[in-house]
Amino acid sequence: MTREVSTVSPDTTVAEAALLMLSTRHGTLPVVDSGGRLLGVVSKATLVRRLLPEYLEQVGDLYRSGEFEPFRENVETVGMLPVKDVLEAGLPTVTEETPLAEVAALMITRHVRQVPVVREGVLVGIVGMMDIIGQIAWPTPEDNPDG
Amino acid sequence: MIENTTAAVAAGAIFVIAYALIATERLHRTVVAVAGAAAVLVLRLVPQEKAFSAQHGGVDWNVIFLLMGMMIIVAITRRSGLFQWMAIKAAKAAKGQPVRMLILLSAVTAGLSAFLDNVTTVLFMAPITLLIADALGIRAIPMLVAEILASNIGGTATLIGDPPNIMIGSAAKLGFLSFLVHLTPISVIVFIAFALMLVLLFRSHLKAPPDAMARIAGFDETRAITDTALCRACVVVLALTFVGFFFHEFLHLEPATIALGGAALLLLVSRADITEVLHEVEWVTLIFFVGLFVMVAALIDTGIIGTIAKALVARAQHSPGGTAIALLWLSAFASGIVDNIPFVATVNPMLVDLARELAVPGMEPVEMLQTPVMMPFWWALALGACLGGNFTLVGASANVVVAGIAERAHQPIGFKRYLGYGIPITLLSIALCTVYLWLRYLL
Numbered sequence: 001m002t003r004e005v006s007t008v009s010p011d012t013t014v015a016e017a018a019l020l021m022l023s024t025r026h027g028t029l030p031v032v033d034s035g036g037r038l039l040g041v042v043s044k045a046t047l048v049r050r051l052l053p054e055y056l057e058q059v060g061d062l063y064r065s066g067e068f069e070p071f072r073e074n075v076e077t078v079g080m081l082p083v084k085d086v087l088e089a090g091l092p093t094v095t096e097e098t099p100l101a102e103v104a105a106l107m108i109t110r111h112v113r114q115v116p117v118v119r120e121g122v123l124v125g126i127v128g129m130m131d132i133i134g135q136i137a138w139p140t141p142e143d144n145p146d147g
Numbered sequence: 148m149i150e151n152t153t154a155a156v157a158a159g160a161i162f163v164i165a166y167a168l169i170a171t172e173r174l175h176r177t178v179v180a181v182a183g184a185a186a187v188l189v190l191r192l193v194p195q196e197k198a199f200s201a202q203h204g205g206v207d208w209n210v211i212f213l214l215m216g217m218m219i220i221v222a223i224t225r226r227s228g229l230f231q232w233m234a235i236k237a238a239k240a241a242k243g244q245p246v247r248m249l250i251l252l253s254a255v256t257a258g259l260s261a262f263l264d265n266v267t268t269v270l271f272m273a274p275i276t277l278l279i280a281d282a283l284g285i286r287a288i289p290m291l292v293a294e295i296l297a298s299n300i301g302g303t304a305t306l307i308g309d310p311p312n313i314m315i316g317s318a319a320k321l322g323f324l325s326f327l328v329h330l331t332p333i334s335v336i337v338f339i340a341f342a343l344m345l346v347l348l349f350r351s352h353l354k355a356p357p358d359a360m361a362r363i364a365g366f367d368e369t370r371a372i373t374d375t376a377l378c379r380a381c382v383v384v385l386a387l388t389f390v391g392f393f394f395h396e397f398l399h400l401e402p403a404t405i406a407l408g409g410a411a412l413l414l415l416v417s418r419a420d421i422t423e424v425l426h427e428v429e430w431v432t433l434i435f436f437v438g439l440f441v442m443v444a445a446l447i448d449t450g451i452i453g454t455i456a457k458a459l460v461a462r463a464q465h466s467p468g469g470t471a472i473a474l475l476w477l478s479a480f481a482s483g484i485v486d487n488i489p490f491v492a493t494v495n496p497m498l499v500d501l502a503r504e505l506a507v508p509g510m511e512p513v514e515m516l517q518t519p520v521m522m523p524f525w526w527a528l529a530l531g532a533c534l535g536g537n538f539t540l541v542g543a544s545a546n547v548v549v550a551g552i553a554e555r556a557h558q559p560i561g562f563k564r565y566l567g568y569g570i571p572i573t574l575l576s577i578a579l580c581t582v583y584l585w586l587r588y589l590l
Contacts, residue, residue, distance in 0.1 A: 061371070061373075
């Protein structure tokens, strides 16, 4: 788990969140209020999905057929929205005591790459798929360069 | 007619409560139907063997299996992309011109609804329409509203177009060709009138820049086809099924048998996963029908239907034409407010009783159902029940489905706004049907 988490406030603009994603290379940003309580997350996938229409899944490959005004428009306008308008709430969270196997299972069954770690609703860190990959690389704690 | 008043009151009360619950949507309609069916069976208002038998006015398995067969065929065909291909072809034929597009997309919707379930038709038409509207840079609402109206008009045209027709065909022993001869002409007339009204209503709202219209030409409809081999198999089986429907009376096969045959053939040639296909069959709707039929069986068995039919006989003998026209308008208004399926399920046995009462002694049962006096009644019920669905945004399932898709796409149609189109177009179509019934059957 990573304790140094880049977070955004609900009133941050999507453009600022996007810049933060680019500079930190973090694909998932937890959204927290002034008291550090987790409100939801904003992820790369959330933002990209936001640029596309709701009916995308129903029309499948036909969507590739043309250049669409709405896409360009969305690219221009989505950045001005506050993060609270696009955040995904209700995604799974874990605590520091949650066993790693359970965290891994959550990632696969709920299709999330990062899971916020909370203590009584307050964000304390984030655990990602790379943390689990690290366990494969260094099965025993002594081998882990991060400790 | 009514032998046991307590039983009749109980059966009537259960039915009225169920009807009210379905109309107010306090509970899911299928839950209501299953509960109502269980209630009449537990209270012994109708013996189970009668309730489960079509011959005794119980569950009409012809309706259930016809719907199930078509649902299986559509579930498999939908995956091939054939229907989407048709929609894009139509849009391209309109050369991107919005008004022409509105008419052509409505025509495709009506045409497909005549042979497929209306809900299925709008389920793939609506997303394609949103895509086309986006490409044109216009609002999708006029086209979505037009498709709702077109799906109910198209569904009126054939035996298999809309569940009320399937139920009426089965009750009156009227075949696919009868519907084609009697209902297709008026459906075409109603569609033409509707298309003219569309042009009047929406002409000024629909303008697209030339470069946006050119974008429609850029659509590649072949991208819609996800599986060419499957698509070919679907086209062949669909064609065979329709040929089967055309000739079912000559083959002495019920429409349900044809639909099941088509479904079985497509399952065999497509090698589709049966579990996945059956997952897409709308069991919720089918069970709704079963529950409803059981409740109506109790109304028949306790003598309620017979008593109402007796009252109808006096009127029908006095003024057959006036009664048939009254049935047309009553069916239309009733279907605008409540689901048309329970309405038709209740009226069908009344008409069967009426036919019996009006019959000349010595007539064959089928002959009795299809006398010149009876025919306008069946067609009035079919036209009213199918077209009445256009009155409101909740008048038919297809309307509700499109409204949901539009809302998710942030282009809500709105109940009141819909009425502005639904009421005039439905009144016009029922007025046309009145003239048609009068000229063809009652003059």
